[in-house]
Amino acid sequence: MATYSTNEFRGGLKIMLDGDPYSIIENEFVKPGKGQAFNRVKVRNLKTGRVIDKTFKSGESVEAADVLDKDMQYLYTDGEFWHFMDPDTFEQVAANETAVADAKKWLKEQDVSVMTLWNGEPLSVAPPNFVELTVTQTDPGVRGDTATGATKPAFVETGAEIKVPLFIEEGDILKIDTRTGEYVSRAK
Amino acid sequence: MLKDIRAFFDARQVLEVETPILGSFGVTEPALNNMVVDTGADRRYLQTSPEYAMKRLLSAGSGDIYQVTRAFRGAEYGTRHNPEFSILEWYRLGMDHHDLMDEVDALLMELLSNLSLRGSKRLSYREAFQESLDIDPVLCSETTLMELASERDLLPEQSLSRDDLLDLLLSMVVAKTFPEDQLSFIYDWPVSQAALARVLPDDPACAGRFEVYLGELELANGFWELSNADEQEQRFKLDRQERELSGLPDIEADPMLLDALRQGLPECSGVALGLDRILMLRQGAATINDVLAFPWERS
Numbered sequence: 001m002a003t004y005s006t007n008e009f010r011g012g013l014k015i016m017l018d019g020d021p022y023s024i025i026e027n028e029f030v031k032p033g034k035g036q037a038f039n040r041v042k043v044r045n046l047k048t049g050r051v052i053d054k055t056f057k058s059g060e061s062v063e064a065a066d067v068l069d070k071d072m073q074y075l076y077t078d079g080e081f082w083h084f085m086d087p088d089t090f091e092q093v094a095a096n097e098t099a100v101a102d103a104k105k106w107l108k109e110q111d112v113s114v115m116t117l118w119n120g121e122p123l124s125v126a127p128p129n130f131v132e133l134t135v136t137q138t139d140p141g142v143r144g145d146t147a148t149g150a151t152k153p154a155f156v157e158t159g160a161e162i163k164v165p166l167f168i169e170e171g172d173i174l175k176i177d178t179r180t181g182e183y184v185s186r187a188k
Numbered sequence: 189m190l191k192d193i194r195a196f197f198d199a200r201q202v203l204e205v206e207t208p209i210l211g212s213f214g215v216t217e218p219a220l221n222n223m224v225v226d227t228g229a230d231r232r233y234l235q236t237s238p239e240y241a242m243k244r245l246l247s248a249g250s251g252d253i254y255q256v257t258r259a260f261r262g263a264e265y266g267t268r269h270n271p272e273f274s275i276l277e278w279y280r281l282g283m284d285h286h287d288l289m290d291e292v293d294a295l296l297m298e299l300l301s302n303l304s305l306r307g308s309k310r311l312s313y314r315e316a317f318q319e320s321l322d323i324d325p326v327l328c329s330e331t332t333l334m335e336l337a338s339e340r341d342l343l344p345e346q347s348l349s350r351d352d353l354l355d356l357l358l359s360m361v362v363a364k365t366f367p368e369d370q371l372s373f374i375y376d377w378p379v380s381q382a383a384l385a386r387v388l389p390d391d392p393a394c395a396g397r398f399e400v401y402l403g404e405l406e407l408a409n410g411f412w413e414l415s416n417a418d419e420q421e422q423r424f425k426l427d428r429q430e431r432e433l434s435g436l437p438d439i440e441a442d443p444m445l446l447d448a449l450r451q452g453l454p455e456c457s458g459v460a461l462g463l464d465r466i467l468m469l470r471q472g473a474a475t476i477n478d479v480l481a482f483p484w485e486r487s
Contacts, residue, residue: 029266033409035355055344
């Protein structure tokens with residue numbers, strides 16, 4: 001069982017606390033004069049996303065969390081799980097709804113996302129910053145219809161709905177920023 | 189900054205001295221990590237402060253002395269800590285800790301003149317806890333200390349001693365109430381945290397130790413020095429016992445310091461100031477790395 005001492009604490013370090021994997025966000029070393037030193041850390045629970053503050057007596061050890069990020073290629077979904085493949089080993093892994101969360105709006109077959117795994121179990125999926133998706137349904141834009149702010153709703157192949165400019169038609173391929181869920185431009 | 193420091197002490201006729209950075213003995217204090225050097229012929233210790241060497245000079249009749257040097261404290265690393273740091277330490281004969289606080293005040297107001305500080309405030313350790321936590325840190329129970337830490341979500345999983353709890357509350361709660369535009373002098377610490385300060389003649393629960401803060405940043409630590417060799421020896425013994433209980437490496441008590449105390453340390457007070465932190469304040473630096481040519485990770 002690998003351990004880290006508080007002396008090794010830094011942002012990004014993955015540790016185990018109360019049975020859950022956490023990532024250190026901030027680490028503050030506190031020591032009054034010649035007294036006992038403490039590490040006051042802000043940590044994020046990688047399963048729940050919750051951020052909490054914790055105090056450690058300096059010099060103490062904590063269990064390291066077997067957490068790593070891997071590039072995974074999206075294959076398909078059966079509604080209950082989203083199936084990915086490690087492009088290097090061809091091993092398949094199934095992520096549940098909690099792990100894919102909002103990313104499921106942007107997953108296109110063959111696209112590569114970054115998956116965070118703990119002990120081999122998918123914790124979360126981060127889609128690429130930009131995706132190119134085809135418009136599957138949208139009403140034709142009516143010229144002169146500026147009352148709606150010159151955008152209209154459109155559905156893309158993953159089932160997600162986004163606002164697009166009026167000139168966009170079904171079949172167009174769009175570049176979308178997954179971090180904001182917004183249309184960026186038309187893709188070639 | 190060093191020019192200002194030298195001019196300050198020149199005007200007061202305090203002699204600048206230089207003492208060895210490597211010593212045959214380390215410090216027994218459990219909270220300090222001694223760095224050990226393999227000299228090829230033996231093992232020596234990098235100083236955690238020039239205190240012992242300077243006290244030997246004082247006992248030999250040096251008179252008032254000051255020194256700008258490097259101190260080394262293992263595993264102390266953070267935004268305000270570098271394991272190797274610069275320290276200004278000085279000793280004044282015939283002064284008690286209150287007199288010395290006046291002098292530290294004068295020096296700091298000069299060194300930090302660009303910050304336009306609103307002067308300083310003095311309060312005892314007990315008053316400081318009374319003001320921010322409404323408890324007497326000397327008389328209250330350990331349970332009360334634990335509750336105070338617990339209700340603020342500050343307790344670690346590991347068990348803490350009474351002094352650990354006081355340290356936790358001081359740095360995480362009390363010091364955070366200290367003003368950013370005024371120096372805070374906290375004096376008369378509980379005797380359990382006396383370090384090398386003498387016990388107050390009229391209050392055996394407290395020792396003549398003081399610390400200076402600006403906001404929550406600790407700048408200096410001073411003592412009305414303990415000159416009784418037997419008492420010092422006893423404190424070293426307790427330190428070593430605590431080291432053993434905590435599984436820390438044993439450190440021998442420095443017999444040369446004890447000899448010097450037996451020779452006779454003149455009545456004096458001494459103080460150590462963290463120069464990197466003073467530089468941080470003068471320059472508005474957010475972390476100690478900004479004032480170091482090469483911080484620990486890059487040296």
